Amino acid sequence: MSATTSRRSLLALALSAPLVGTALAACGDSGPAGSSGSGGGGGGAATIWILTGQPAEGIRTDSVNAFNKANPDSKLTVSTYQNDAFKTKIRTAIGANQSPTIIWTWGGGGLRDYVKNGQVEDLTSFFADNAALKDKLFASAFGAATVDDKIYAVPCENVSPIVMFYNKKLFQQVGAELPTTWDDVMALVPKFNAAGIAPFSLGGQSRWTNMMWLEFLYDRIGGSELFDSIYQGKPDAWSHPDSITALTKVQDLVKAKGFINGFASITADSNADQALLYSGKAAMMLHGAWTYSSMKSDGGDFVTGGNLAWSSFPTVTGGKGDPTDTVGNPSSYYALSSKASDEAKTAAKKFLAEGLVTDATVKAWVESGAVPIVNGSDSEFSGSDDADWLKFIYDTASGAKVFQQSWDQALSPTQAETLLDNIEKLFGLAITPEEFAKNMNATLAG
Template identity: 75%
Template sequence: MTTTPATRRSFLTLALATPLAASALAACGSSGPGQASSGGATMWILTGQPGEGIRTDAVDTFNEANGDQEITLTAFQNDAYKAKIRTAIGADQAPTILPTWGGGGLRDYVRNGKVEDLTPFFEENADLKDKLFPSAFAAATVDGKIYAMPCEAVTPIVFYYNKKLFDQVGAQPPATWDDLMALVPVFKDAGIAPVSLGGQSRWTNMMWLEYLYDRIGGAELFQDIYDGEPDAWSRPESLDALTKVQDLVRAGGFVDGFASIAADSNADQALLYTDKAAMMLHGAWTYGSMKADGGDFVTGGHLGYMNFPTVTGGKGDPAATVGNPSGYYAVSATATDEAKAAAKAFLAEGLVTDATTDAWIAAGSVPIVVGSDSRFGDSEDADWLQFVYDLASGAPTFQQSWDQALSPTAADALLENIEKLFTLSTTPQQFADAMNATTGS
């Protein structure tokens, strides 16, 4: 996959850095840093291959065909981008087209009047909307209106397992949470860590809670948390999910010392492909790094993958998933009418094309394009790509990761309290109380 753990880490940092800045940027010429000198459209993208190349090629191709609506492109490294966009947004000098991860950050932009309502755009381009995974639009929608264009690739959170180790102990992958808990002593007795986890990174812990909340409380609980409903974090379903994850910790389900393992170093993945751990819950982006670093673990057919187990009696749909539904681009509300027109032309004609779809597939990613699986062809990763495609396109709900879906204040509190939850230094009720206190932030 194209997204490395370091890139994923940057996603999280960016998501927590979206509050609107009050300070203005120093002037960079008469047009400002977010505007083209000619008054045309500008677009900011993130560096890092292969995504940077795909994005650049898309803009170049559009500009060649639309000489009167050319887009000026600027690429930033992640840290530089997060600093620039905060000040640019606050100073009304944002680029015409800007990357966003939707969710809470986008909602802040909307409520401060910084991004364009794209609902009319999608009404005029219904064929384009129908071309994209319906599940990708939830994170782009605020108060019933669409404010960002879903694009690029989908990366759900996947339940991985080591087939060799399951064969070694004569076990089957867990279909339910009870099955998972029953496997813990089986693997421990065999001297194998049941579950690998890079707990020092905290957002890896979050994945377990997200799925448990979904499987136990269903999509409604997720939505109520996102909407800031009072006491949503302390509902019985919420407390049940919090209790279950601590049950797994107390049972020794996670590898010893998990709180000191960093996901950015890929140490959690290494435990899985070196046969030290039997299972791992992680993003789809880890497939590529395990293939590159794990010897024959992937190519030899030893890697298993599935959706998260069900929870008996839970309200959640077993086909639902969580993670990153897609990439997103918004249009600045303060851009000129001319620039907005060029930006929307690019979103309609240049952002999602056959060429970009093929490029994302060639890079090992699944585009959020309906029917793109017909292009997987004879790829050696075709089975994996099809799994991700089916998981994402068939999900009745695709819940966006909390650190992106929640407000920056709530997301920061979430990561802090998740660390305490997994180290058993706080109770489920204390966790719930702390998160309820962020409601409305």
Template identity: 55%
Template structure:
């Protein structure tokens, strides 16, 4: 299967935002607590997304008194561990929240989720409302195994305008200008970049963008296709060297390897003026608005797509991130639970209140023809930026840890963490990653 077929990366419609690396200390109950016979849902916790998810389920339960969905919410990293072990033990929720791609493919191969192709054929009105590009990561071997929900989430370069004014600088238009800014911010006691390095996937964003801008999307396409030694491309060594050069130049906040994304501490460093820039998912806008006081309302938050690398071959319009969030149906669910899940699939995002709530929080729902409705949104400028960035992108590449199999993804994240901590050389990184291609 070609990566383009799997991920639907050539995008021609507006979309954006929501992975929510969230902030509760553990699972939180959504009300109802495992009612007998109810369909069950596990989702991600923390503002601004969790309240929107809760409200959607509450509306469904109120409108369908003879059925029920019971929900639990987990932090991002905790959820990824919990869902893997629970599905393996046959004890997962009725509705399986996921990111599509390689993780979903693993669920499919293990027989853990249902084929929804016929359901979508019978419910064409539901499918026709959803942006086609979001179905790529929901598709395995030509069949659909997940319902795209919520929104797409490209990775965005955020910056603190006040700190740029403080050193008399403009936002970087090339990677070379990023490197020029590093010593200038350090001289003022400001970290050039915030980074939640302990969470690993945040580090991955840097490798994804730098490789794309240096060599284009073709290198990772070959990795995804299972081509032997695909990581040995010289552009990979070039990219990894750039990363370690940036670490050695104090490009990132000191102690970044002990900062977690689930705590949102990396975002707090940006809006409190401790760091000048942050490479993060577009969902960060909503988190910063919810937790950053007047930082966002005052207009101090800037945002842009990652700039081109000097002399690089990659198209500077390309984006990386997640082309959607997804809900699948557990093959272990009862028939009654599956019926409830499918009814929910027919209504989620279709209600005006839910659509408006996602737009109001700074997200672009995974629906067609919604651009006109952004103009009156309280976050109109950011939503238009995200919509325009995605619609103009030549390639919207799915995050590597979601595109690859869980085995390859874990090795990837482990090696990326070691790369940033200067514990492996670029060549050692390449050798290790070549060893798990296709696994």
């Protein structure tokens, strides 16, 4: 899966991208999606819609085919859609009570809306009956699947935390050590600037890339409770002193010229930010784990030659956050339509319990260069050229006490768009931290 596909499918297109037309880019559509046989509002066989894009599409399709072969009386009909088309189609289908039986969701705010409108099943009892499945999955992946202490989706597939990347050659060039604290980060900024090297690469035009800095600073300074109070809609939560401190530190970094000149016009979808790191124009980059594979394929010997280093986000002196906490994409999720027929629900639950997370799918995700959200999947890493990297991601995700879902997914679509707009202004120094907090507090009403 490319860096762009991973990010777009798991974050940006989930909530903040504009709606497109209803034309469906269905690749190998196996059934009349949205028809009375969809397993949504009417009866009929169970259905599942999945996203296109290899290698993920192949892994998803193979898992359904294997299940159907083993369960000829409980088959699922699968349809495939590109990201934009799916996003439009699923909203229309759910609104008309014609959704697929198994609903792909990114969890967080979108899932919360489904729950509020009674469109998805409470799967808490499902997991009580399938405790072995729950125990198999990373505990940190369930946060984005949980609403009001009840589980409404099955975590699945792979994990992508946000990682701090470093160009080791540039660190050697200026005689610097990798940072472990925020003070270290700020001390490195003038050192790299003096050498004519941008301290950090950033594709700021994409906005969600800027957001990653706030996600980590809020956690490291205020602990996971800080964003949780925002997620729960606590009045004036964005104005908490720890929030203002985090917002101020971001602007301190901008004012110190911590990011490459012109970062606001650089896009992440073009992978231009990654190129700045591996080409030696920037020393550091905060980005998703999905960028590793594209840097490996596009960056010459940058990765294979041992010039890439990585770590978790640095600690902040005096902060309340747990250094094991991480942010990003805890997993993908499948919910169950509450409007499906009993027959379809039974088949779907059987697939979710037995066909979604298998030895074959775990092996396939690892071979694709991804880390499955399955405890013990690290046993598949031996012999891989990327074993150290995969182990780091596995340990980060499985060991995180809190794996905060990216904010533009965790919040409602309306809140997410306001957030991204204000983050752009914050990084552009067009608003103060206090103005940012005031603007975001307005989204908490109701």
